[in-house]
Amino acid sequence: MEHAIQISGLKKSYGKTEVLKGLSFHVEKGEIFGILGVNGAGKTTVLECIEGFRKYEHGKITINGKAGIQLQSASLPAYIKPMEAIRLFTKWKNTAIDTSLLAALGINELKSKKYMELSTGQKRRLHLAIALTGNPDILFLDEPTAGLDIEGRISLHNQIRQLKEQGTTIILASHDMTEVETLCDRIAILNSGNIAFIGTTDELASKIGKKYQIKVLTESGEDNYTADNIGDTMLAILENYRSKSINVLDIKVNRGTLEQHFVDIAKGDFL
Numbered sequence: 001m002e003h004a005i006q007i008s009g010l011k012k013s014y015g016k017t018e019v020l021k022g023l024s025f026h027v028e029k030g031e032i033f034g035i036l037g038v039n040g041a042g043k044t045t046v047l048e049c050i051e052g053f054r055k056y057e058h059g060k061i062t063i064n065g066k067a068g069i070q071l072q073s074a075s076l077p078a079y080i081k082p083m084e085a086i087r088l089f090t091k092w093k094n095t096a097i098d099t100s101l102l103a104a105l106g107i108n109e110l111k112s113k114k115y116m117e118l119s120t121g122q123k124r125r126l127h128l129a130i131a132l133t134g135n136p137d138i139l140f141l142d143e144p145t146a147g148l149d150i151e152g153r154i155s156l157h158n159q160i161r162q163l164k165e166q167g168t169t170i171i172l173a174s175h176d177m178t179e180v181e182t183l184c185d186r187i188a189i190l191n192s193g194n195i196a197f198i199g200t201t202d203e204l205a206s207k208i209g210k211k212y213q214i215k216v217l218t219e220s221g222e223d224n225y226t227a228d229n230i231g232d233t234m235l236a237i238l239e240n241y242r243s244k245s246i247n248v249l250d251i252k253v254n255r256g257t258l259e260q261h262f263v264d265i266a267k268g269d270f271l
């Protein structure tokens with residue numbers, strides 16, 4: 001089956017720094033696909049290369065469908081009113097105003113305000129409405145809920161899920177594992193310009209599910225370990241301290257959360 005987005009061997013450098021080192025992946029039609037990584041991992045760069053806003057040195061990107069792109073904050077003129085912005089983009093995309101979409105996103109309530117007077121959440125809703133004018137097949141979202149309160153987050157998540165139900169393919173960048181876990185069908189985790197993991201969050205959880213984190217407090221300080229096999233590892237750790245005549249004062253064992261494991265993978269400490 002034809003994919004919504006197909007990327008092979010994508011390389012991008014800023015000056016001498018290679019930020020993307022040959023990424024290959026695809027986004028399936030109708031899925032919500034998350035690109036994860038810590039700050040500076042290259043998430044925005046990947047999105048911008050796919051969107052066509054960034055030149056790249058190597059690789060091939062194929063998009064099958066009409067794209068809708070959520071603007072970055074502060075990207076509209078300060079004095080423009082929400083409905084003026086909607087009319088501008090509707091005209092530019094040569095399409096009609098979708099009044100039910102505007103009602104669903106609460107844009108009508110913002111009529112009297114200027115762009116600079118909107119809150120972060122209101123701006124995000126307006127940016128989403130603009131991205132959705134012309135009914136795109138593929139929606140690009142960069143940190144869609146950054147700066148939103150819990151209510152705004154839940155509301156935007158629900159809107160994103162509804163769009164998926166209507167058949168829209170969604171690709172989003174985020175550094176929030178919890179957000180991605182609740183929303184995305186599949187994720188790619190970027191690390192040092194490469195994909196460190198790609199698959200479903202369930203696959204990620206089962207891959208790392210047996211990982212334990214062990215914190216040992218001794219008279220010389222605190223040591224941290226991770227282990228798949230808790231029994232053998234504990235014996236080896238304790239034997240090591242005993243052979244060095246170091247007194248163990250306390251031991252704590254945790255099953256790591258997906259979030260902690262994401263940080264390990266994203267920073268390169270995984271396995």
Ligand SMILES: Nc1ncnc2c1ncn2[C@@H]1O[C@H](COP(=O)(O)OP(=O)(O)OP(=O)(O)O)[C@@H](O)[C@H]1O
Pocket residue numbers: 014019037038039040041042043044045046175
């Ligand atoms: N226009 C640019 N010129 C030079 N370097 C850039 C430019 N844009 C991004 N970079 C660098 O490329 C790297 C990746 O940036 P990018 O914005 O793609 O990361 P990100 O994962 O989206 O980060 P964040 O989570 O902070 O938004 C960073 O080291 C950044 O400093």
